Amino acid sequence: MRRGDAVPLYHQIFLALRDEILSGTRAYGSTVPTEHQLSERFGVSRITARRALDELSDMGLVERRRRIGTRVIHRARPAAIDADIDQTVESLLAFGRDTAVRVLAFGAVPADPGVAEALGIDPQMEVLRAVRVRYKDGEPLGRIVSYTPLRFADVLTETALTTAPLLELLLRSGARIGSGSQTISALSADPELVEALALEPRAAVLRVERHVQDDAGTPLLLTIADYRADRYRISVDLSASGGRR
Template identity: 50%
Template sequence: MPPFGEGIWELVDRDAAVPLYHQIFLQLRDEILSGERPYGSALPTEQELAEMYSVSRITARRVLGDLALNHYVERKRRLGTRVTFRSPAKPIEANIDQAVDSLLALGQGTTVNVIEVATENPPHTVASALQLAAGQQVVRAVRVRCLDGEPLGYVVSYVSAELEGVVTQKTLVRAPILRLLDEAGFHAKHAEQTIGAILADTQLAEALDIEPRAAILRISRTVYDENDRPFLITHAHYRSDRFNIRMDLNVPRPV
């Protein structure tokens, strides 16, 4: 099953009952809501969108029009289409060490099936988030995490191609990707994480053994090193009936 992104694989299910324009609308909307396409960023043109999804320009125009109608983007002649959505939620600060410990514990408590590890040209959103130079490639790693033999999450991660010797089919079976990168000298200083809900498309439903259009918990994470350079992007999709996030909230003590 291919992961999510743009311009590299088949992105829509042409046999689904959901119209193509609405499938594309939902994918772009979710990328905006998750922060993959941040406020002020440019969306593809009608022509680029049509080529990316192998649809007509009329379909691409409707997608961008619907995004504008729902106040996710603004379209201006000769200036293109830019994201205008800002999340109303204020970021919550949390301890990075505790978060990493939790992720490593999840890795130890589940089994992983490595679906694919490939070196390739990145989607635009990934290249921008990892601050890659033009033409620089990435390693894309796709895994399915299982709990008690049942699929729990479909996880797609990206790192710079210079780490293709670190992130491999063999090493991902041995340890979680954060541990592999830490062993290679890439230590997590801080991360940005967005949690949202999406509906499973046909491919996700097949990978996670759920019904199409079932609710999925989507966690997008960008991890930074000691020099504030991003070195890992992960998009994890978890079954809502088997996965939840617990937070212990405490009242701050007066100083």
Template identity: 50%
Template sequence: MFSVDRKTAVPLYHQIFLQLRDEIVSGSRPFGSLMPTEQELSENFGVSRITARRAMDELALQHFVARKRRVGTQVIYNLPVKPIEADIAKAVDSLVTFGRKTKVTVLEITREEVGEPVASLLGVAAGSRVVRAVRLRWLDGEPLGCTIAHVPEHLGFMINEKSLKEAPIVSLVQQSGRKFGGAAQTIAAVSADPGMAALLKIDPIAPLLRVTRAFHDEDGGPMLLTQAYYRADRYQVRFDLQSNTIQAAF
């Protein structure tokens, strides 16, 4: 979501830096991937090349990227993470319960060709057809978070505005006849860009929790990718650790 807020006191280059940094830290731009050129950033954000260059300079200064001659600017940030094991059936049940306790406004449903980095996160080839759904989730009359979901088109035939208002997307995808076999979850602290801030009724660059979940079926095939942006003042993540887990982790 390329956007900057020209009314805020936060410099444009710093807003761009924060958005790119969040994409890198969350894994949307993985280690070794190429960053957009200064010209592409200038066009995407509607700023001068000088502003785009300053944002890239800041990323390089903080060791998120490195400029390489005849190659381009590459991501060099690489944080190894040991996955936490959890039961997929319990996780899906929890998501269904969560969906029923909150209200949803469907903002957008499109059928389109998916590009990078979403294609890699979902586990499909760039250019594959997907169903993309954007929903705003409410709790007690206030925005809680915004979720952007991508589903391979052949699994998303049940997804429409009416069905998304009545059932969680995990339930709709399961109606394709395929069962979830597992999921990879990544949680990252990010800053709200102007567009997301307006949806969630918070200040630009306010903290958000980005929860990315990539679901696959029992054979490892891609089923669903969700990227949820939750207000940090309204959403918490809790892990209950067992004694053996505590000993291994600490």
């Protein structure tokens, strides 16, 4: 603690706890030290410790409940991992070629706000939506819902999607993949996924949401894929940046 500093002691404690929460060191749902514990840790009065906790609560980082204590309610964003887009595209193409596919639905639909934002268009503009199930060794592996701009309607047809991966069809049309991002999360299968993937009710699935842009930064594709947790895994090779070891 920097006593005599222009920053009040309670705010210094708040800043220390805030940084722990925002960095994920103090995770969502974890308990925060009590006023008594904070007063001992920082050598301040309980009134000062209480003001720090109040400031965390006012910021929406913690929830304070009598006789239960204070817990973290902020979910820290996971750190991004850089990957080579060319290697990622090659992996996706190989995955598509090594699995069989069944198209459940295909056609033009109005874009909801989330899809519109991902594709850089106005809500309710039409986009191409494809719903597919991929199979490995005759067993369902994942359901993939993809959205692409309507300008690819000539190359993206229901028949074409049964013969080649969607990314390969985009490349055939002249699109150039420039960048992308993906978010991986876990969830329980809803009734539609249970039926599509032959799962037990509320079985665990792995969701991969992927955004792809061309070399000019124009959105090309939004994919939301749900994979069976017992049949699918993701491996990432990591290395130190700048050659550090």
